[in-house]
Amino acid sequence: MRIYLSRPHMSDHEELRVAEAFASNFVAPLGPQLDAFEAKITEYLSADVHCVGLSSGSAALHLALRIAGVGRGDEVWISSMTFAGGIFPVNYLNATPRFFDLSPESWTIDTDLLAEELAKAAKENRLPKAIVPTDLYGQSVALDTLEALAAQYDIRLILDSAESLGATYTEGRKAGSGGDAAILSFNGNKIITTSGGGMLVTRHKAWADEARFLATQARDPAPHYEHSTYGYNYRLSNICAAIGLGQMEVLDDRVTRRREIFSRYKSALELPGISFMPEPEGQRSTRWLTALTIDPSETGCTREDIRLMLLEHQIEARPLWKPMHVQPLYTGSNYHGGGVDEYLFSNGLCLPSGSDMSDAQQDEVIDHIKKLLASRT
């Protein structure tokens, strides 16, 4: 049986909730399950926020950026190491990204570098409209520092928390609840899934209202169809929300299991030349995917040697995200950093981390890697 990187992991609750949704006949992008799902996430984040269920995390980011006023000629400053869905909405709005490197201590956006560049940009009157840092592999960015910077320069802060629902920044402060807004994703490979879906989480009620309006084709109040601006069909299906309601029952279990998987890999494989993604003191990542780096000079092995060997055994592993500033699409874009992200891409690997993976399956992955390493040293 193939071992996957991260698979949907249902509990006993989802089918029941979907049956309830069918019984209510709200087989539509509105309904009681959608309302309840939004309320559930709001309650979970235990912060003064408003939640809007959407068709994807990318849709949530698109709406957040548009509501933040991002448009042609504006800059959006963003972590270079991210997934396509966390950057493409910048293109939808004809804005220009400027890419930032990661801090080696956290593997999230380097806030010293960001502060330095913001100071320069302020002097030259070319501040960005928004910053979009990514909670990489489920680890919260440095929220306090970023919020202080955003306030100091009066720019919008939109957190890409697609991988970090269930993580905490500090005790009592959950990932996905900071900044002007945060986006969540319920894609099939995330911590919890609605088969596909996302959410905009914002502390501004006006942002949530506008997101609902834009996500349902921007219909002005009138008995006929009246439009003074253009919108999107971005609302989350009530059926998908029902799946999400079931998944929320097990969110904490899922995070606990992913963290356990990370710890098991770490205690088995933390050998000379192998480093695991760090976790800053006081933070609690979801450990969405176990990410590590392999130093070829110390191990005699590249990350591709390991990935391809695992693939031969029907085990799916992936390189870390390829930084956006080295993607063909973004050639010539501005980038600030010392290539921490490029090093992580060249030497980093994500191991199978799905919460439904058994210990026996994980041991199989570990044994194969250990064998290969032993043969090289």
Ligand SMILES: *Cc1c(COP(=O)(O)O)cnc(C)c1O
């Ligand atoms: C998954 C993901 C997204 C996009 O979410 P979708 O629901 O797939 O559109 C955005 N950013 C990051 C970092 C992600 O991992």
